[in-house]
Amino acid sequence: MDHLYDPDVQHWLDIAGIFVFAISGALLAVRKNFDVFGIATLAAATGLGGGLFRDVVIGAVPPAAFTDLGYFVTPLIAAVFVFFLHPHVERINKAVNVFDAAGLGLFCVTGTIKAHEYGLGLPASAALGLATAAGGGVLRDVLANEVPSLLRWDREIYAVPAVVGASAVALLIHLGELNPLTMTLAAALGFVLRLLALTYGWRAPRAWRRHSTAADEG
Template sequence: MLHNLFTPSVQHSLDLIGIFVFAISGALMAVRKNWDVFGIGVLAEVTALGGGLLRDLIIGAVPPAAFTDLGYFVTPLVAAALVFFLHPEVERTQTAVNVFDAAGLGLFCVTGTTKAYAYGLGLTASAALGVATAVGGGVLRDIIANEVPSLVRWDRDLYAVPAMVGAVTVVLCINYDALNAYTSSLAVLTAFLLRLLAMRYHWRAPRAWNRRSASVDVTEETP
């Protein structure tokens, strides 16, 4: 049942859209870091494919899809080329990029969860791997760019939480034998909207209870 949620062509198209928007975010960071064209391409590839590679290696789906489908590998390079030549225009549409990134987050947390379950993982492990699929590329991007990963920065709007909600929605549907194209689409939409609301209202995860540390936050330090 899990392999038949969407037709292969629709699934492939959705994957490429998600890969493209994630690659845009990676390429933009490389431009802001003043990297050369090779660095832009590398960061675009890592951001777009990192989460899926991690998932496929863990579940034993080898060789990973990124190496068996040329479209998966070429799409980030197209995004990198677009940013290389048109990065001022792309940055001016950052709001649109953020919206597409939120859509990619919702899509990948759902497809990552369903693929992990289809390969025999339990519900909890499947949900965890779905989240890793959605956020893994961004974590690798930040590490390579020598940044504190956005995933663990308290001053960033919720990112992993929407992916967790989407992944948990999927495993609940699986558990109650209710997963189909409609409920999986609802899970994508839920994660997508939650991420948009987090960006709109700057929702953030709470820090340690009754925190009284005298240390200075990285974001509060003088440059």
């Protein structure tokens, strides 16, 4: 299989994405007062969930999470780190959001690239980039008994930054301009958009002319 560029770079970007997503999952487990097993479970689900879904869809089986020791161990390291060194309770929510945004930016890029390398067209590759970026967060929220941020109107936009980052990668591939610098910029674009959404409260619109009398759920 032809790689768009150095596979070692992609590997370490995957590791970085797994780590920051696992940190966000472990921090949410701390906020939910989970025990050490719950912290490790949420860290692993958040770090590996999106990549597992992507690999199964594109036929990269067994998934990298089960064939690369680094992928498997990284969430556990993140869980240990959070278990002993998590910030003060009042700072946990902010930390979860920052690490989640970083993982979103990294995984929308690496997910799009890997899907394209396995023969998918650019639109489908970008869609799997979104799934890679959002899948772990959705699984984390479900396991923590929360409505996923991806689906909540009362939360800042979550999917849009990943869509923008993944689409930027697809465009760079189409133009033949994908390299470590432009890929880093695409990841930074998704990351910054998510942070701006959190800072300024950007939300996606709800249904046009919505007149439901049902109470909004927080």
